[in-house]
Amino acid sequence: MKKILIIGAGTAGTMMAVHLSRKLNHKEWAITILDKDENHYYQPGYLFIPFGIYTKKDVIRKGAKYIPAGVEYLLAEVEQIIAEQNKIKLKDGREIAYDLLIIATGNNIHPEETQGMVENGWRKDIFDIYTADGADALSKIIPDFRGGKVAIHVAEMPIKCPVAPLEIAFLTDWYFTKKRIRKDVQIDFVTPLAGAFSKPATAKVMGHLLQERGINMVVDFGTERVEQGKLVSYDKRTVEYDLLITTPTNMGDELMARSGLGDDLNYVPTDKHTLQAKAKDNIFALGDATNLPSSKAGSVVHFQSEILMGNILNYIQGKELKESFDGHSNCFIESGYGKAFLIDFNYELDPVEGTYPLPFFGPFSLLRETRLNHIGKLSMKFVYWNILLKGIPIPGISAKMGRAGKIIFEA
Template sequence: MRRRYGAETEITVVDRDNRHVYQPDLLFVPFGLVAPDSICRPRSKQLRRGVEFRLGKVERVETEKNTVHLVGGETLPYDVLIVASGAELLPEETEGLTGPGWGATAFTYYSVEGAASLSKAMEGFEGGRLVVNIVDVPIKCPIAPLEFCFLSDWWLQKRGLRKKTEIVLATPLDGAFTKPVAARMLGELLEKKKILVEAEFATGRVDGEARKLHSWDEREIDYDLLVSIPLHGGSPFVESSNGLGDELGFIVVDPNTLQAKAAPNVFAIGDATNVPTSKAGAVAHFQAETLGENIQHFLAGEELEKSFDGHANCFIETGFSKALLLDFNYDVEPLPGKFPLPGIGPMSLLKESRLDHLGKLAFRKLYWHLLLPGRRIPLISAQLKMAGKDTSLLSSTKEGVTG
């Protein structure tokens, strides 16, 4: 925006804290591979000159009056509002989860503090039943729980504890992933690594004293160590802002333009939105392009571009210095192939490789130095490309997809 409009545009970023977390690295913290401090940096330092940073908690947004109300009574008027308030963890919404055993035998690594305390528990783990439980979707990064299982398998083998440990993934989904081709391939990988999958497990409550998970349909899973991915919801101010969010507090937007249904001058990005794609960082990056264009169109009184296609791109760490890569959007499920150059790669899609692992690790640097400052990554486009993907595994319903 500063590049497009110069000093005539005032840009204010409001956040309740000044700590930006590189969330993909939370996965590595419990295994002692990354120190918690090393994945956090001040938000204010990431912003370019000319962008004002304000610390403050938003109480509500009044779209009728183009005003953001902060806790404490201060108000901020706007011409255009971008909601990027993310998804919050709601562990207390699951009966018993934050009761006895929380922080002792039950943890989440979806927060910096949670990941750090799980790291200590892993250090003292001597084998038993390690249960990774997705309470319900949507969650930030739906494949991170699989990665946690894969890394646990590797980590436990390294420490000589694998034979004494059962790893169980308890998921509300009917398989390893939501899309058929990837679900099959990832399911095979879980099987190969002897990770048990308890599918369609809708967690009803946790009994921390007996160390048991109970599902709504009365199944039980015992655990010695529970790694929970709690329910997610939108930021609390959304509920107090008339018409802005859905029943889970995510901003209701047009899935292709990212304009809020509540008001034409409100847009949303990232895991704050209700769009049916991954709530992961790569998605926010691809959305940013559409968002920038569309705010410009809106200010010029032009029609918005329906250019966001749900594009998501994620590395899945599979242990033993390997990873695999997924590339998909609203209409095209993850498929095998090469990325970003068709036939050449060098990255492989939906197939384990050492290079994909190195790619995942290298991404850290790209994130802080290229993505956050708003630079483009060469060869990677915001829209999904079909070239280089093997479509022979698709069922007949995907005709008409071009790219």
Template sequence: MKNLLILGAGTSGTMMANHLRSKLYLNEWKITIVDQYKTHYYQPGFLFLPFDTYTEKQVKKVGKKFIPKDVIYIQKKIEQIFPEENKVQLEDETLDYDVLIVATGSKIAPEETEGLVGPLWKKDIFDFYTFEGSLALRNKLRDWEGGKLVVHITEMPIKCPVAPLEFAFLADSYFREKGMRDKVEITYVTPLTGAFTKPTCSTALSYLLKEKGIHMESDFAIEHVDNDTKEIVDYEDRRIPFDLLVTIPTNMGDEVIEKSGLGDDLNFIPTDHNTLQSLAHENIFVIGDATNVPASKAGSVAHFEAETLTDNILLYIDGYPLKKEFDGHANCFIETGNKKALLIDFNYVTEPVHGTFPFSKIGPLKLLKESVFNHWGKLAFRWIYWNMLLKGIPIPFVHRNMSFKGKVFDIKPENK
């Protein structure tokens, strides 16, 4: 019997376990998934937890309940991958594999920035990309009396690159509802030249920042945090003062990738952008935040990747050429406050565009346009995540590759 091993039981790993268990001949293949953590988090919910929109119970569940019963689940720490030997060392045992799927995700690395983890950490400096950080920030905001709120991105890439903007927009709405918006000065600080990675979308989002009275500081490459003066300082000694700093630290791949010599400088694995096969080892495949593909590190991208990767693993096992199919498709709701949201749809080569989604004429969701429908779509995704996406159930009318139906382009795309 051959072994297919999945490292990581987060969004990507759980989806792959569910996709493959129904497609592989289980009398010929043994599927094993390994993760050291018991809890599975709905990470998009970390954005809402600080504003008391979601409760703690709504963003976490026991991970094992989403793993198929005929998939072997091992809750242990992954120590090292030995790709030349087709082995993975766990904390107290070694596993062999014929095919390996790396879905170890990414994590924040605040220690990479001098002074970030200092006297003010979890007191006046918070992240919201972890459950613990988001929860601590919620408790801080409940009693915060106002001042200079700085929302800051250290460097790209990060998980869900729109989330920092969403936080700024939701903070504006939150303080207005509390009747204290005039007591809060919000500044959005980014290493980018604009509000977002895609120029078309950046223009729309910059307009919203101005409309909501949120000041933006761009091209800010942080060098250190001064805990004494409560300032973030860039390499040109530009200083931005804060009373409350909400930061997105450097995002890095899991340390096991570094130990195993498989990653780049940020521990992301060099991966074929279209097949999701490791560039260095043909029987290793990579998905989600663990890859270095130039797509958004978001749950929707992992969902689209999983469908292509499932097909490619089956093709690889049967000795056929892989599909060069994945196009970097991302589909993201952007909360803009006041119970409204934008929706953006793009891929490796196509900018976010205007139009409708998922249907060309009736929508009902609008692209690059605020609407209440989009807001409810964002909230509905939590149910879809727990009940469909993790279980590998197809989401109706949402395709793995970007559809150009209902889209409005300035220039007709060649690959339509």
């Protein structure tokens, strides 16, 4: 009996467990998945928690519930991956040997990477929306905010869900408008990027919208440190705040550093098309854990998982890894006031205009703000728990980016 081991039972690991349990011969292959956290988080839902639309309860379920029958689920923390011996060592000293390893360990926020961020008001006037606890803590103070300066901030790229800071800015504007105190609230959007987003077509649309909503953009802001109530850049600019909603430095799991498998940010160097780790042939990686130049987002994981499944079958049959990931990503961008955008792009193509998932019929509009996109965004919670995680295919949605019914800008 051979063994496939998946480290991480989040979106990526769970989707792989589902694919593998369907495609592999259970007489030949034993599948084990492990995670150090018994909970599974619906991370796109964090965004709605501070504004009272979701609570923590909406976004947390027990992880074991989503692991298919026939797959062994272990609650355990890995101390080290010993790649040259094809085994892992757990914190409790046990060892597990594998024939094929899938790394799906995600990424995490590291406020301590920015000087002063933890010391000068973490979870007092500095909050993140990248953890359920951070979003929940913010939800407790935002109803009492009576006016002042709110800074929406990105410390360093790359980050998980690169549109989330924009969504937070739009929702902040909407929230205080609804409370009739928007005129007393200044909102600054502070980013290390040169514009609102990394892809030009989207940056332009989002830049206009920020302006329309009266949100100031502060660009090319390389954050050196956080002082009491103040962000300071390397080139000595400052942004003052009463409330800082930050995206701290994102890093891959420290397990990669302990195992000598990570880059400077503990991301696993991975082939951007085949999803095979550069370190060794029998190690594959997907999702937020890799160093791929694709978005760190659930949709990307969904597309990658299908490609990776194909290549794992190729690998175990000794064939060439001919399935190729194209960087396909799509995401809803919640823009407040009951509306949202939807964008669709890949490694080569900038977000396009048109319809999705079906050419001409949609029902969703790309790169345009509509109510239906917002309904799509809210329905994702149901779709995630009940369809995506269970590996049920959705008609019209494929791993590779389609061109029909879209206006393509060559990036």
